[in-house]
Amino acid sequence: xxxxxxxxxxxxxxxxxxxxxxxxxxxxxxxxEKIPSIRELAxxxxxxxxxxxxxxxxxxxxxIIETVIGKGxxxxxxxxxxxKETEYIQLKNEIIxxxxxxxxxxxxxxxxxxxxxxxxLEKGTYNx
Numbered sequence: 001x002x003x004x005x006x007x008x009x010x011x012x013x014x015x016x017x018x019x020x021x022x023x024x025x026x027x028x029x030x031x032x033e034k035i036p037s038i039r040e041l042a043x044x045x046x047x048x049x050x051x052x053x054x055x056x057x058x059x060x061x062x063x064i065i066e067t068v069i070g071k072g073x074x075x076x077x078x079x080x081x082x083x084k085e086t087e088y089i090q091l092k093n094e095i096i097x098x099x100x101x102x103x104x105x106x107x108x109x110x111x112x113x114x115x116x117x118x119x120x121l122e123k124g125t126y127n128x
Contacts, residue, residue: 004045012047016055021083024075031079034072
């Protein structure tokens with residue numbers, strides 16, 4: 001389910017958060033589905049339970065998971081929607097940043113759009 005790269009510059013708790021979000025978007029974990037407990041996940045990926053606790057706490061603050069005392073931790077009904085909205089905002093901000101950088105280089109918005117279209121055409125339907 002979740003794996004961590006101990007050589008990555010991304011903190012372990014962020015890797016866990018990102019992977020859980022990705023699994024939710026891919027529908028590998030569905031809304032209202034129970035996810036492994038903090039201890040179980042920590043044991044499975046051989047890390048300190050406090051690291052998993054931090055990841056789960058952040059996901060809970062975002063409204064992506066919820067813990068039901070005595071029952072476990074579950075993906076919320078609107079988790080995928082919340083993740084998509086957050087990702088959309090981040091993508092929009094990144095595009096704005098790129099447009100501003102292009103403008104500082106003397107590239108107009110129209111020229112930026114042409115560059116973007118050319119990249120899309122070169123890559124076909126771009127999937128990474």
